[in-house]
Amino acid sequence: MRQIVHFGLGNFARAHLLDYTADAGGDWQVIGVNLRSSTTRDGLAAQDYAYALKVQGVGVKQIAVINTILLASEGQQPILQAMAHADIISATVTEKGYHLDQHGQLDLQDPVIAADLTSLPLRGLIGFIAHDLAQRDRPVTILSCDNRPGNGDALRQAVQQFAQAAHLTIDWSLARFPNAMVDRITPATTDLIRQECNDPMAVPTEAFREWVIEDCFAGPRPDWPDVQFVQDVRPHELRKLRMLNGAHSFLAYAGLAQGYDFVHEAISDLQLRRQALSLMMEAGATLPQDIQDQVPAYAQALLVRFDNTELAHRLDQIAMDGSQKLPYRILDTLRLGATPVMISAVRAWMSYCIAQTALGKKLNDPLAEEIARAAISARPERQLLQLIGAEDLAPLILE
Ligand code: CS2
Numbered sequence: 001m002r003q004i005v006h007f008g009l010g011n012f013a014r015a016h017l018l019d020y021t022a023d024a025g026g027d028w029q030v031i032g033v034n035l036r037s038s039t040t041r042d043g044l045a046a047q048d049y050a051y052a053l054k055v056q057g058v059g060v061k062q063i064a065v066i067n068t069i070l071l072a073s074e075g076q077q078p079i080l081q082a083m084a085h086a087d088i089i090s091a092t093v094t095e096k097g098y099h100l101d102q103h104g105q106l107d108l109q110d111p112v113i114a115a116d117l118t119s120l121p122l123r124g125l126i127g128f129i130a131h132d133l134a135q136r137d138r139p140v141t142i143l144s145c146d147n148r149p150g151n152g153d154a155l156r157q158a159v160q161q162f163a164q165a166a167h168l169t170i171d172w173s174l175a176r177f178p179n180a181m182v183d184r185i186t187p188a189t190t191d192l193i194r195q196e197c198n199d200p201m202a203v204p205t206e207a208f209r210e211w212v213i214e215d216c217f218a219g220p221r222p223d224w225p226d227v228q229f230v231q232d233v234r235p236h237e238l239r240k241l242r243m244l245n246g247a248h249s250f251l252a253y254a255g256l257a258q259g260y261d262f263v264h265e266a267i268s269d270l271q272l273r274r275q276a277l278s279l280m281m282e283a284g285a286t287l288p289q290d291i292q293d294q295v296p297a298y299a300q301a302l303l304v305r306f307d308n309t310e311l312a313h314r315l316d317q318i319a320m321d322g323s324q325k326l327p328y329r330i331l332d333t334l335r336l337g338a339t340p341v342m343i344s345a346v347r348a349w350m351s352y353c354i355a356q357t358a359l360g361k362k363l364n365d366p367l368a369e370e371i372a373r374a375a376i377s378a379r380p381e382r383q384l385l386q387l388i389g390a391e392d393l394a395p396l397i398l399e
Contacts (some may be wrong), residue, residue: 001067002026002220005082007033007091007125009040009069015186015205017090017145019053022063024222031082032069035093035124041069043201052197054204056310060197076121076128083132083140087219090143091155092182093125095324096366097146098158102327102389106161117166126155126162133159133175134168139218142177147245149237149328152177152214178214181237183244185305187313206311212236235288242283243295244302246329247276250341251306252318253348257355263313267306275341277303282339322349323367323388331390338396346397350384 004021006013009032021028032049034041044051049066070079083089091097099110106126107113116127129142142159144151156177163170186205193204215229230236248263254275255266266272277299284295326349334342353363357375362368367387374383385394 002028002222003031003067003082003086004028004088004090004222005031005033005079005086007035007089007128008093008097009034009044009066010092011189011203011205012182012184012186013092013145014051014063014203015053016182016184016209016211017092018063018065019061019184019205019209020211020224020227021222022061022065024224026222028065028222029067030065031067031086033072033079033082033128034069035072035097038071038073040201041071044069047199047201052199052202054193054197054202056204056206056308058207060202072121072123072128076131079122079128080132080135083128084136086140088141088143088217088221089129089132090145091125092145094146094321095148096321097125098148098154099124099126100154100158104154104157106158106165108161108165113162117162126158127166129155129159130162130166130168130170133170133172134163136171136174139174139176141217141219141221142175143213144177144180145182147182147241149234149241149332150179151237152179174218176216176218178216179233179237180211180213181233181240183210183240184208185308185311185313187311188317190312204311206305206308208305210240235291239284239287239291239294239298241328242286242333243280243298245325246283246333246342246345247280247302247306248318249322249325249329250279250345250348251276252315253322253345253352255315256319257348257351261315263306263315263318264309264311266315267303273303275344276306279339279341279345282337282342283333286333286336319352320364321366322352322363323365323371326388327390331388331393334393334396343397346385346390346393350381353384354380 050064053061053063099107099113101107112124116122122128144155193202194200212228214233251266260266280299330342330345353371354375357372370387377383
């Protein structure tokens with residue numbers, strides 16, 4: 001059997017990487033690693049690690065590619081042993097799982113990183129990969145499946161900075177870190193989905209899925225169907241992150257402010273729809289010239305996906321981790337050409353932070369404490385912009 005060791009078996013991984021791997025067939029298995037809670041492991045272990053994937057408009061697929069799930073809290077050796085035998089080590093740990101600072105550098109003061117640099121057992125993805133590579137004697141592909149630009153490059157740089165701080169010696173010729181664009185709208189599971197699928201671990205997702213990976217693997221890979229292997233992922237990731245995810249974040253904050261709960265409700269509001277489409281087109285105008293002709297059709301396809309009432313994609317799910325998402329979904333685009341809706345998206349995020357704090361609610365965000373302090377400061381908007389590295393944009397956003 002060939003193995004993928006995957007960190008972070010949340011809904012997105014189980015709707016994307018695992019669905020593609022199930023379709024690939026062959027002798028590939030997935031060993032999951034959960035770094036935080038045991039909930040997913042316990043739920044899946046009770047049903048032999050198989051689960052229902054409810055593909056909206058298509059039907060229910062039984063996904064049974066997980067061989068086992070290991071917990072970091074139960075010790076690092078079984079995880080490092082599994083990694084040592086893997087051909088692919090992949091991860092969906094969200095933006096915050098890379099522990100990067102505003103400048104994209106590994107935050108050595110981050111509690112998880114600081115702990116992994118000073119004591120065992122290991123707690124975080126970066127430490128596990130660095131220690132795996134330090135003892136590795138065979139090639140491996142480290143595949144980020146997270147939603148950020150240059151995800152493979154960012155992961156490699158974080159591991160390099162950790163290894164240097166930990167004085168680990170690594171043969172970097174054995175590891176490849178391809179960049180990849182991942183796309184599949186995958187809401188949190190509701191009780192209704194669990195009941196419909198008769199499976200407490202069911203995952204809801206859309207029919208659409210897309211995966212574009214840099215063709216630089218260190219060794220074998222599953223025969224994943226309809227995956228695009230390219231030399232340069234960047235146009236694909238910029239288009240997706242700035243148009244889809246930028247519109248998502250705008251709709252989340254602007255839609256919540258108007259009392260909507262779901263993406264399909266917010267996108268049905270004619271003014272928000274018009275603004276979301278404007279944002280998509282504004283973002284599309286910042287993309288490389290050779291894909292500009294794809295922008296209108298891609299935008300229209302996004303509206304169809306957002307209109308999907310059955311997905312019941314919650315705006316407050318998208319609103320999470322805004323401090324980690326806005327820089328590449330909105331701010332990067334703003335710096336390439338100020339546009340009204342991009343500005344309103346940042347203003348909507350700031351209003352959301354201030355309103356939630358006023359209600360005594362702590363945001364679901366790695367910078368929740370800092371946001372709460374900024375929101376009640378004398379100049380909340382300026383403080384909030386500083387938290388997301390957007391002081392340079394203050395004249396534009398606060399004018
Ligand atoms: C969403 C993404 O929760 C969010 O931030 O914008 O999870 C989005 O659904 C995916 O990137 C779609 O591929």
